[in-house]
Amino acid sequence: MKLETSAVARIPKETVDQIIHTADILEVVGDYVQLKRKGQNYWAPCPFHNEKSPSFSVNPAKGLYKCFGCGKAGGVIQFVMDIEGSSYPEALRGLAKKYGVAVPEEEERTPEEQLAQNERDSQYIVSNWAKDFYHGLLLKSEEGMSIGYGYLKERGLNLTTIQTFELGYSLDQFEGLMKAATTAGHQLKYLEKTGLVVKREDDQGRDTGRRYDRFRGRVMFPIHNVSGRVVGFGARTLKRDDKMAKYLNSPESEIYHKSDVLYGLFQARQAIRHEELCYLVEGYLDVLSLHQGGIKNVVASSGTSLTEGQIRLIKRYTDNVTVLYDGDAAGIKASLRGIDLLLEGGLNVRVVLFPDGDDPDSYIRKVGDQRFADHVENHSQDFIAFKTTLVAREASQDPVKKAEAIRDVLQSIAKVPDGLKRQVFLQQTASVFGFEEQVIITEYNKLLKTASPSKSRPAADDHRESRAASPTAAPATAPARSYSSEEEAEMAMYGVSSGSEAEATAGIHPGSTLNADPSELAAPLDVLTQCEQAVLRLLVLYGPHEVQPEVTVAHYLLSQLDGTPLRNPLYARLWAECREQFLQGQLPDLRLLAHHEDAGIRSLLADFATERYDLSPNWRIKDIYVPTELNLIQLACDNAILRLNKCHVQRERQQCLAQLQDSRLDQNEQLNALLRYNELTKLDGQLAQMLGTVVARNA
Incomplete structure (x- = not known):
């Protein structure tokens, strides 16, 4: 009997390496999120957690991605595993198929692999x-x-x-x-x-x-x-x-999971990204007819109410959505409630209506592709304006219905995250209904105060906006300042860093996180762990580069620290693996190591290789030379070695001090401990002097 298994076939290492080097991480990630270049890296809102400002970074040169919000990180294979929930061999085979890399079938499998389900x-x-x-x-x-x-x-x-x-x-x-x-x-x-x-x-x-x-x-x-x-x-x-x-x-x-799927998105995703617009329809045939008619950037909710998961899918590719409505009035009213979710998701929403009795499928077959496209272009209108006009027309002769209609529109406006857009919509609403703007603003503020926190945006943000909208309102208490990535980068350039002093001393990037097994990596990191991390980071990032003619970073670090074991188990495994490869004549290859079978090592390497900030181009424009770590690689290696050795000396010195205070030791043992303590104290001072960290004391 044929078994549906995901047995881990032993794909040859040469094939795995070929897949890793062939797969373009920008192209693979770009199938799921809309990447925008900033400096050397590409950024997007993270596809793994809901966020408004981009914290997800892709480094194409190193073939790595990292989210500075949720901590997800890795290489192209890890990304496929994370985004699709697939196994390691499934991700490999999927990428191999995408890039035309032949994967030889495994001729022999263990019984465990054959039975694995x-x-x-x-x-x-x-x-x-x-x-x-x-x-x-x-x-x-x-x-x-x-x-x-x-x-x-x-x-x-x-x-x-x-x-x-x-x-x-x-x-x-x-x-x-x-x-x-x-x-x-x-x-x-x-x-x-x-x-x-x-x-x-x-x-x-x-x-x-x-x-x-x-x-x-x-x-x-x-x-x-x-x-x-x-x-x-x-x-x-x-x-x-x-x-x-x-x-x-x-x-x-x-x-x-119906709530996380949009019909036609697989066929439409590239067109959505290219057009920077997604058309949203209801049924399967709507998608098929429009796609055949040349409108490729169309998806359907498949007759179900829109969900937050579906909205997040759209937002991966664009911020702009145009909803194509059937001409049925009852259907329009039923759909209005779902569009509030699109607004709340930060999308720019427009609406197109078709003649009564027609849906997108029937209308394009009736009038043809070109007239359909012209209709969509000429009748597209902003959703808030559309809703305001619609409910105002229906309630124009009834004061009670008119008040209810205004509140209905204001509830939709409250879903819009952008404060400036909300202000414009409030002005439009006042104009359409024929009220003074201040009256509409006052009603908006009342609505915010009575709204349930679970059904509206955070109260603090709403009240800040409502106060700002009202010229007579008292100034709001200023909230704690939060900075954008760009602002933080500018602060970092002037020496203001969110990272700890210990991280900076150890050569660790501020803001970096480790996602390995908690039993292997303690948080916060102690000084020894930080020093071990610093030398390991230099080894995997710059191993093939030369510190001196014909002397690579890998050769230099491994020879200088050959007798210095790393205490952290995860670091020790990676160090030993790099050392073994070096002895076989191979230098560390970050692209290959980033796809290590050990998830802890994959995550660690992504943290090492991904930097949150790029140097501002203004420095280059002003012809100001700012040396990189690679420019000063000899100094970086020497400092990392000295710091690690100094840390070991200090730890041994503390052990000697503990021995001197142990009353159970005889006189000879205490004398030996004292001599060793003095030697270590002298050595510690020499290392400090070499590092330039000697602090002069006043006599």
Whole structure:
């Protein structure tokens, strides 16, 4: 029987190295977030946690990423693992496929590897198989061609669109897919977990042992995640039966969460980034017709209410959303509530209405691609302005409804994070409803005071804005100042640093975090750990560079500290590995080390290699020379070695002092301890003098 496994195949090291060197981290990360260059690095809001200002950095030269907010860090393989929740070999194989690197199949596997099961990977495998199965039935079976393909052709879809979105058809049979899947070697439990097969139960909820296909006699719309993996299906019946749901979707599973998926995003993500705009529609056919008509940057919520997860997906690629509404008035009112979430998510929202009775799919088929595009361009309007005009028109003759309408608009304005935009919207609202601006501002302030904290923006921020909006309000108490990344960088240039003095002394980047096993890395770091970290950092970052002619940093550090073991277990493992490679004639390669199988080492190296700040270009413009660490690599290595040795001397000196205070020692032992203490004291002073840290004392 075929097993859906994620056994860790022994991919040859040469192949792994080729994948790492071939994969472009900017391109891979850019498939998920909108990167913008600042200095040598690229920045974006972190895809792993919700934030408003970018703290996620990608260094293309070193092939590493790091978020200074949540601490996620690593290389291109780690990013794929983090963003998709995939295993290490799955991430490797995915990148190999993307970049055309051939991965040889493992001929021999251990029994443990052959039996290893991974639930998520198994569900991906069976879902992908089902997609291919349904697609084949649509284009090759008699029933699929006559019914399924005939329906799609009637809806105006061509073969290219059908293949791009991998549409399919499920035969009108109770066990068609189930029998084919089990014959192909797929396990029944994964067919059930993905919802492809349904378990029949009796009236008491007991398993009858019967199983049947969930989807029968339906056109199939595979639902992909952002990396292109099939996670579920939408299915439309072609029967005219009022008792049967027109659309049927896959149930929630380990790989499919409706609230975190947008239909068509995989096909649209590049166009969204290029156009800096996302069109949001409701149904599968809306996406397909618009994509075929040349509007590639379109996604659908698949008939469900918008969720925060879906909004975060859009924001990865753009800040601009245009919602394409059906002409139905009741549908518009129902959708208004969901758009408040888009505003709260920091997106710029516009709206396009179609004539009553038309949706995007029917309208583009009616008027054609060019007239549809012209309609979208000419009828696009800001959402707040649209909503204000809509509710004002409906309530124009009723004072009570008018007051309710104003409050409804103000609730939407309160969702907008940008203070300047809120101010403009308040002015527009006053103008449309024919009120003095101050009256609207006063009502806005009342709304903020009565709003539940869980349903509005943070109260402190709202009140700061409401006071600022009102010319008669008393000045608000100034909040504690928080600085942007750019401001902090400017402060750092003038010597104001958020890092501790100990970090600076040890050569550790201010603000860096370590994400290894807590048992291996204590927080805060003690002085010895900081000194060990400093020499290790120089080794992995600059190992191949020369400190002297024909003497590399790796050679210099490893020879100078050969008899100085590192106490931290994580550091010791990495040091020993680099030393072993050096003895075999290899120098540390950061790009390869950053994809180490040890997650603690991967995280540590990402911290070493990622810097939050770049040197301001103004220094170069003004022709002011600022040496880099690499320019002073000999000095950096010498200082790191001296500090580590000085730290060991001080620790041994403390041990001698403890011996001198131990009454159990005999006279000879105490004398030896005293002599050693004096030697270490002298050595400590010499090291301090070499480091330039001797402090003169007044006589």
